[in-house]
Amino acid sequence: MKTVITIAQLRAEVQGWRSEGERIAFVPTMGNLHAGHFRLVQEAKKAADRVVVSIFVNPTQFGEGEDFGSYPRTIEKDSSGLIEMGADLLFLPAVEEMYPGGRELVTFIEVPGVSEMLCGECRPGHFRGVATVVCKLFNMVGPDLALFGEKDFQQLAVIRKMVKELNIPIEIQGVPTVREKNGLALSSRNGYLSVNEREQASLLSRCLSDAKEAILAGKLSIEVIETAQIERLKEAGFKPEYFSVVRCSDLKRANSDDMELVILAAAQFGVPRLIDNLSFNR
Ligand code: PAF
Numbered sequence: 001m002k003t004v005i006t007i008a009q010l011r012a013e014v015q016g017w018r019s020e021g022e023r024i025a026f027v028p029t030m031g032n033l034h035a036g037h038f039r040l041v042q043e044a045k046k047a048a049d050r051v052v053v054s055i056f057v058n059p060t061q062f063g064e065g066e067d068f069g070s071y072p073r074t075i076e077k078d079s080s081g082l083i084e085m086g087a088d089l090l091f092l093p094a095v096e097e098m099y100p101g102g103r104e105l106v107t108f109i110e111v112p113g114v115s116e117m118l119c120g121e122c123r124p125g126h127f128r129g130v131a132t133v134v135c136k137l138f139n140m141v142g143p144d145l146a147l148f149g150e151k152d153f154q155q156l157a158v159i160r161k162m163v164k165e166l167n168i169p170i171e172i173q174g175v176p177t178v179r180e181k182n183g184l185a186l187s188s189r190n191g192y193l194s195v196n197e198r199e200q201a202s203l204l205s206r207c208l209s210d211a212k213e214a215i216l217a218g219k220l221s222i223e224v225i226e227t228a229q230i231e232r233l234k235e236a237g238f239k240p241e242y243f244s245v246v247r248c249s250d251l252k253r254a255n256s257d258d259m260e261l262v263i264l265a266a267a268q269f270g271v272p273r274l275i276d277n278l279s280f281n282r
Helices: 007-019 035-047 075-085 126-141 153-165 188-192 195-201 203-217 222-235
Strands: 002-004 024-029 050-055 089-091 145-149 171-175 239-247 260-268 273-281
Touching: 002 007, 007 024, 007 050, 007 089, 007 126, 024 035, 024 126, 035 050, 035 075, 035 145, 035 171, 050 075, 050 126, 089 126, 126 153, 145 153, 153 171, 153 260, 188 273, 195 203, 203 222, 203 239, 203 260, 203 273, 222 239, 222 260
Parallel strands: 002 089, 024 050, 024 145, 050 089, 145 171
Antiparallel strands: 239 260, 260 273
16 A cells, blocks of 8 residues: 555556546545444445545544544554555645645535534534535545445535535445444544443444334334433433434434434533434334
8 A cells, every 4th residue: 555645646646547447436534543444445445446545634624622633643553454454545645735725715615404403513614624625635536436434424414415516426435334342333532432431332322223213113202202312311421412313315304204214413421522323214
């Protein structure tokens, strides 16, 4: 695996493969890679001849007081993991390479609707930063296909909408969440939890499955089910931000005739803010 740090080097590498007619997959990440990211690389390898991975902790998607400065940066370990997984190219740009004009002069991509609720409400500007950096990376790499984890369900919805509405010719593939044995969704921020806390944090995924069962049983209203799970999380020491049953298509409140649903949840537990989701048909 080759590592490049400039856009020019990245384009030269990709251009070489393109001229051979090779299909290129792209996995954007912020590093501190875990089995969830490696699953993305594995799926990328199945779908393309070449796999490009980026590691860039993107400042524009972090809000005031969030963990941009302390976000875990583990480049050497990440790089060996990617070599083992058979990635072809690692793009490792500095902030100045990605945002040469500084943060104030950035042209942003806004994706209205799906960006505004849930995490968008709790983290204003977050999805604007995500859409902008992903669009920039897409323009730099120019892949046929890009892969994203379904754990960030709302992020995936934002990116799908951006690609569709800006006519970006890249196929977007969602990849199922990888979980610990106890159900906890893997996340780079789980590193902020002790072993004991990781066990307790797995309650979030159980709340999602229990809410799904309750919805399918059809005896209680969605509001009652959401409130019960929020209370359960609070009693266990979580600080829930939302626990919402919405429709998969546009993340708006589910009506009784909506069949494709997703339950999305976010809660602070100790240091990290955890997110998880469960989609299903009724
Ligand atoms: O999901 C992430 O790790 C980031 O939001 C992404 C997509 C790499 C953009 O910085």
